[in-house]
Ligand SMILES: [Ca+2]
């Protein structure tokens with residue numbers, strides 16, 4: 001996937017490339033190369049989203065994320081389902097950022 005990265009990519013293009021690369025880094029471990037199994041999802045959540053999602057070691061937490069994400073119920077998380085998780089988390093982060101900014105504004 002490294003061939004995707006070009007020298008003059010914009011910040012957003014780089015972010016998109018990183019999301020694609022991150023997904024494939026985990027999806028290729030076992031089974032279907034292009035989807036995340038439960039084990040691959042757990043590995044990805046623990047390694048990449050530990051700061052945001054807290055303890056994904058918890059089996060129930062992984063099951064819940066899996067259930068929420070797997071909209072076509074095939075027991076695997078494909079790239080579209082993955083990007084919905086990243087999108088939802090990014091929206092949550094932005095809300096937090098806006099709230100933080102508002103509090104900072106009021107202090108002035
Ligand atoms: Ca896989």
Ligand SMILES: [Ca+2]
Pocket residue numbers: 069070071072073074075076077078081
């Ligand atoms: Ca699925």
